[in-house]
Amino acid sequence: MQSTAVKSRKVACPGCGETTEYSTANPFRPFCSERCKLMDLGDWATEKFRIPDATPPDLYEPE
Incomplete structure (x- = not known):
């Protein structure tokens, strides 16, 4: 018989x-x-965290 207990991580x-x-x-996992969770979201919203762009800056079109 198999155990149905789930190990908590x-x-x-x-x-x-x-x-x-x-x-x-845990609804906040x-x-x-x-x-x-909200503090992390705030860090993204204020651009404390950023994902780098691989495009060199001189390849952007001028506005």
């Missing part, structure tokens, strides 16, 4: 580093809380 919250459960039981 623990990860470090990207916001604060606290260990949190990474499962569907991979974050530990709504606060950490």
Whole structure:
């Protein structure tokens, strides 16, 4: 007979580093809380985090 128990996986919250459960039981995963999730979103919104563009700046069309 197979076991239906699911192992819980623990990860470090990207916001604060606290260990949190990474499962569907945690609606904020991979974050530990709504606060950490919103702080991360705010960092993206204020461009603290950026994804680099591989296009050299001289190839952009002038406005």
